[in-house]
Amino acid sequence: MAYNFSLVKQELSDVEEWLKKEYLQISTGRANPALLDSVMVESYGTFSPIKNIASVTVEDARTIRVSPWDKGIIKDIETAIRDSGLPLSATADGNGLRVSVPQLTAESKIPIIKLCKEKLEESRITVRDVRRICEKDIEAREKAAEFGEDDKFRAKEELQKYVDEANKKLEDLFDKKEEDITTV
Numbered sequence: 124m125a126y127n128f129s130l131v132k133q134e135l136s137d138v139e140e141w142l143k144k145e146y147l148q149i150s151t152g153r154a155n156p157a158l159l160d161s162v163m164v165e166s167y168g169t170f171s172p173i174k175n176i177a178s179v180t181v182e183d184a185r186t187i188r189v190s191p192w193d194k195g196i197i198k199d200i201e202t203a204i205r206d207s208g209l210p211l212s213a214t215a216d217g218n219g220l221r222v223s224v225p226q227l228t229a230e231s232k233i234p235i236i237k238l239c240k241e242k243l244e245e246s247r248i249t250v251r252d253v254r255r256i257c258e259k260d261i262e263a264r265e266k267a268a269e270f271g272e273d274d275k276f277r278a279k280e281e282l283q284k285y286v287d288e289a290n291k292k293l294e295d296l297f298d299k300k301e302e303d304i305t306t307v
Contacts, residue, residue, distance in 0.1 A: 126270075126278035128285060134253045135289040136293060142246045142296050149242075149304045150210060150236060152227035154181045158211070159222070164203040164242075166196045181219065190219035197198070232304050243297045244285060247290060254286045263288070 147157035156179040171231040173179060177191035177200065191197055197215050204213040204222060210231070213220045227235070258279060265275045 126264075126274075126281070131253060131257050131282065135250060135285060138246050138249045138253070138289065139292050139296070140209040141203045141249075142242060142293055145242045146239065146296060146300045149300070150224060150227075151235075151300070152185075152224060153303075154183065154185055154222075154224050154286060156181060156187060157185065158209065158224070159204070162203050162207045162209070164196065164200050166193075166199055173203070176200075177219065185224045186224070187224065188219060189213075189222060194219075197293065220271075225267060227304065235304055236301055239300050241298060243293060246293045250286055250289050250293070254282060257282050 142162075144157075147155065148160055150158055156174070159173045159179055162173050162175055164176060166176055173189060176193070176196065177189050180188045180190075182188040189200060191200060197219060201213045201215050201220055204211055204220070210225055212223045212225070214223070225231075226300055261270065261278045261282070264270045265272065268280065
């Protein structure tokens, strides 16, 4: 009897998507609307992501344009960006905000690459957790006589192939992000 790996494949795919989203929010010295995804703005009594209350576009290589749908919250957005801890500066004008992305220096690249490595390690830990849970399920099925010993070993080998493939994809994402950071 063959083991159904569809749930494992989905979980591994979700880990990859999570890492992609995390890396989008890390500044490489280039303007990217995803840099502002984590910034929450207090408006109308609740906290909302900027993308829910304004259009966010790239104006040029180092500038993001934030155009709120309600011009009355421009100051709230500016405050939220300033208080976010991101290395961005926002300047209000009549139509919205211009958010400047600073040029990365050799010194500022080191902690960014370190953060990327931490995100990669978080992803690897999640992949290991997925593998451990699946291995326990395979063992339990063997004990319940749903699998023979050969089936168990085949399933574990196939699981390891999926884990190796997922780790390779995560490593490739890190390598690409590191290259983006170091070539700026």
